Amino acid sequence: MADDVLFEFLHMEMVYHIYKDQASRGEMDKDRATCVSTLEGMGFRVGQGLIERFTKDSPSFKDDLDVMKFICKDFWINVFRKQIDNLRTNHQGTYVLQDNKFALLTQFSNGKQYLEEAPKYLAYSCGLVRGALSNLGMDCVVTAEVSLMPSCKFQVVIQKI
């Protein structure tokens, strides 16, 4: 089925387009920060809409951990066709989601090649998770890190006000 790769190609083109746009306008310094926040913003809005659709039929969540489990299983399966491999928490609002074969990074490399380009391609997904959580009532900050492709870790820190 060709459906899955459609989004992957679109995503690659999106990242390329945003960076090209930025390069033709501003200075080199501001580049990375604004591009990353643009991509993250896109992911945020999409995450909000997606979560509305996915949780339409499921009962309310008991607590934060329940929400994170939903993100790791149902949400990740629907978006990236697999579950999160490892969820760790310190029970004080910080969660680390580890995906050993992240769908958007599999085409890059199997090791450390192209490592410095990886963060651009993770910004959208960070926004996706942040949007999904925000619509469920949890304000948080999501960051991603990659040390060995295609595995990556998303760190979710819940803001308690």
Place this chain on the structure above:
Amino acid sequence: MLTRLKTQVPLFSMNSYTKLGEKLKLSGLSLASTHSHVIRLGRHNSKMAVCIAVIAKENYPLFIRSVPVQNELKFHYTVHTSLDVVEEKISAVGKAMADQRELYLGLLYPTEDYKVYGYVTNSKVKFVIVVDSSNTSLRDNEIRSMFRKLHNSFTDVMCNPFYNPGDTIQSKAFDSIVSAMMVQAS
């Protein structure tokens, strides 16, 4: 006025109708219920709300529509007071961990004229439907299906790229779904 004919004694004399009318009178049914245009109204009336509101997570209205338009303030107030009951139900369910937590909240509170039903989504957006108390034929299942339709329509609004979450709902499609569920303005 016409909406009450089904339950009240007809205003015209029975004798001016045919034997069918007499048979119905004997069996206890009101003749008015066989009068064609009253039947039509009667059928519509049983599935209609008087006011529908969508409230955001931060408790301000995203969408509120009511019929008749003259009493709008009263409906706004009714919906506002029902929010307290919604909050109470949400927090009450939280303590009863064993329960399967449902999105449909059921009858929030009945006033002398109206009954108010509530529903909350996973994104903490609340739907409130106000129906006329004289609609005894409106069953729980029908209210649930109305909420289901509302939720589906709201999800579509949410996925619309021209809609910013937190704005009032301007979508015509949503509007038409809501209007279809409300009492026709007489």
